[in-house]
Amino acid sequence: MTDQKLRLDRLLANMGYGSRKDIQALVKHGRITLDGHAVTEADMHVVAAPDLSARLRIAGEALDPPPGVIVMLHKPLGVTCSHKEAGPLVYDLLPLRWRARKPAISSVGRLDKETSGLLLMTDDGALLHRIIAPKSNVTKRYRATLARPLSGKEADVLASGTLMLDGETKPLLPVVMSIERDRDGETIVEVTLSEGRYHQVRRMFAALGNHVTALHRVAIGKLLLPPDLAAGKLRPLQDSELRAIFL
Ligand code: URA
Numbered sequence: 431m432t433d434q435k436l437r438l439d440r441l442l443a444n445m446g447y448g449s450r451k452d453i454q455a456l457v458k459h460g461r462i463t464l465d466g467h468a469v470t471e472a473d474m475h476v477v478a479a480p481d482l483s484a485r486l487r488i489a490g491e492a493l494d495p496p497p498g499v500i501v502m503l504h505k506p507l508g509v510t511c512s513h514k515e516a517g518p519l520v521y522d523l524l525p526l527r528w529r530a531r532k533p534a535i536s537s538v539g540r541l542d543k544e545t546s547g548l549l550l551m552t553d554d555g556a557l558l559h560r561i562i563a564p565k566s567n568v569t570k571r572y573r574a575t576l577a578r579p580l581s582g583k584e585a586d587v588l589a590s591g592t593l594m595l596d597g598e599t600k601p602l603l604p605v606v607m608s609i610e611r612d613r614d615g616e617t618i619v620e621v622t623l624s625e626g627r628y629h630q631v632r633r634m635f636a637a638l639g640n641h642v643t644a645l646h647r648v649a650i651g652k653l654l655l656p657p658d659l660a661a662g663k664l665r666p667l668q669d670s671e672l673r674a675i676f677l
Contacts, residue, residue: 547647
């Protein structure tokens with residue numbers, strides 16, 4: 431997270447509150463307050479620390495999270511993480527003002543259009559790279575619904591670190607699998623991955639002779655998707671939640 435001293439008008443313009451001229455007009459009309467006092471100079475310097483949201487009010491509203499924000503989104507089915515794919519984007523789920531922020535908010539890795547669950551988004555490039563860097567060893571846990579019952583060999587093959595995906599030359603790193611249900615025509619497993627290859631979970635079960643019919647990400651590291659975060663909703667991470675990613 432950045433704790434830089436920045437010019438107020440530049441900071442607010444970069445956070446999507448309008449042009450620097452718009453910010454100057456808000457100051458002129460006494461619409462921006464810091465610690466309860468009207469700001470008189472649009473070019474005053476402020477520290478862009480997380481507590482600024484509680485201290486600075488714009489037209490009576492608390493400031494959005496300052497730069498260095500990281501949010502969790504409960505990604506619904508049917509939205510894409512990439513501008514290259516057709517269909518609505520995860521970025522369309524951000525509040526309008528957040529979509530105009532500089533630096534922009536990006537997804538931390540990707541989920542397929544037909545995968546739901548926990549997706550992190552941040553404007554902090556260094557943090558993003560720390561989460562996805564292989565040396566950070568941040569695991570990802572998915573719940574997969576399978577089309578066919580298990581053969582009984584899947585957990586051992588996945589744990590062996592020898593499974594090869596179609597078209598690849600390096601076997602997968604070991605994957606931990608646990609069975610949530612495998613009866614009455616319903617097969618649901620959880621898998622924990624230490625890497626993130628393209629469509630990995632779907633291709634992994636294809637290599638095992640099965641087929642994923644539904645896929646949901648439940649955790650990144652020890653950070654769980656909170657049960658009260660409905661599909662399509664997002665909220666900033668608390669410090670303890672950020673730490674849980676790296677546990
Ligand atoms: N594996 C997949 O197949 N899809 C995802 O979205 C994530 C992991």
